Amino acid sequence: MSDQPGIPDAESLGREPRSIAILGAGGDLTERLLLPGLGKVAELAGGLELTLIGAARTPQSDEEWQGLVRRSLEAAQIAPATVDALSKAARFVATDASDPEQLKALLAACPSSPVLYVALPPAMGHAVAESLAQLELPDDLVVAIEKPFGEDLDDARSLNEALAAVIPEDRLWRIDHFLGNATVLGMLGLRFGNRLLESGWSADEIEKVEIVFDEELGLEGRAAFYDSTGALRDMLQSHLLMVLALTTLERPDRITADDVHDRMAEVLGAVRLWRDDPHTARRARYTEGRVDGRFFPSYVDEDDVDPANDIETLAQLLLQVDTPRWAGVPFVLRSGKAIGSPRAEVAVHFRPSTPPEGLGGADAGEGTVLRMSLLNGDVDLDLFVNSADDTDRLERVQLEARPGEAELDAYGQVLAGILAHDRLLSVRGDIAEQCWRIVTPVLTAWAAGETPLEEYEAGSAGPADW
Ligand SMILES: NC(=O)C1=CN([C@@H]2O[C@H](COP(=O)(O)OP(=O)(O)OC[C@H]3O[C@@H](n4cnc5c(N)ncnc54)[C@H](OP(=O)(O)O)[C@@H]3O)[C@@H](O)[C@H]2O)C=CC1
């Protein structure tokens, strides 16, 4: 497995059998990301005894669930022996998470130390907490709950309280799989492993930072989740603010969960809207178009979408980090669906230099840009060199760092953390609340219709003037 700091190796996963009860097992997340992540962890750990128990309201036979587990693992090219072992042991228990008796039956069906993995629409968090509160829980129960954690600041606070009443914080994992992305922990290595960058990592040298996740995917049949969530809650409130925290935090003493989380909470506490004005935020949604040749209907015409919900598929925030290090530096956070020119990166724009007279070129007034991919660990540095043919002219070139693919993807990293009881990649409760504090004024203004909901054609780069 990865030798990144804080990422557990096979030994630290332990050898005792574990059960993972997945609430929301019929959903997109389970088939596309969760099962492959678990499969890879089991494969790399070699012989880890995992029982995968599917749970959702819509019943499935054990055989149907085993078939889904097998398809998902095979599609992810998990080793055949692991596919066989995991799919044969898999069971399905039809469960409504809001019914304590059904949740009790689900936990009772776990043959070994249980992880209850909550992959439900965000509004269901409270129902799960209320159901758990009615039950006598196993001492070794671990609860993992997917982002977004709650629906706004008040909701996240009350969800934290409700969960604290049933499960201690050290057995509660708030999941944000971007924390398992190689780039995100890679950000700490890049910043603190290179004196050159560490000393230039402030408003003295940096002019602007963009954190962008524009993707080609559209709704993909996820209206039940997305049409009450939207891009701001789905992507910016959780994932992109985690990336912002790791980009801006002060140096932790050690790469331990407590030290890193303390530094993340501290810097997020200093994040504000650029003008203390919710209108610094923009929102838009896609209309009919083609993305890479694939036809997308307008968002409002997608199945099960209610146009009255006014849900955005593209959101952008302009933020400031109110600390001496970052005074005056704008941070642009943006994420959109059905974008024809996908882009997933942190782009750090350094201030331009002033070359001596006689040294020029088309881009000479611009600065160096450092780009970190949010899809893998790739880093590019766009810098200026003298042109080979005309040494008076500066030319922009790219230095590429390609650390290679990690054996575990983002979900694999996060899931390995749960099984190894390593909290580094879990979102601490106060951090989740800070993220909601930042976006809640915007959500309130949007709900009151105070910000126009703009439009962009699916397959375009977003509204023309953004
Ligand atoms: N899909 C993705 O790419 C990602 C999703 N996530 C997160 O994962 C979570 C789930 O997302 P996703 O899988 O896309 O959502 P889906 O809408 O695809 O699936 C939701 C699942 O929840 C089940 N469900 C709904 N209500 C209940 C209930 N009362 N009791 C038991 N099961 C219930 C549904 O089945 P049924 O109706 O049969 O009960 C279904 O299986 C969200 O929090 C999302 O933010 C995180 C990262 C990526």
Ligand SMILES: O=C1O[C@H](COP(=O)(O)O)[C@@H](O)[C@H](O)[C@H]1O
């Ligand atoms: O959490 C989510 O993330 C995905 C994008 O992340 P990826 O790792 O799957 O590329 C996004 O498509 C989805 O809407 C969101 O819920």
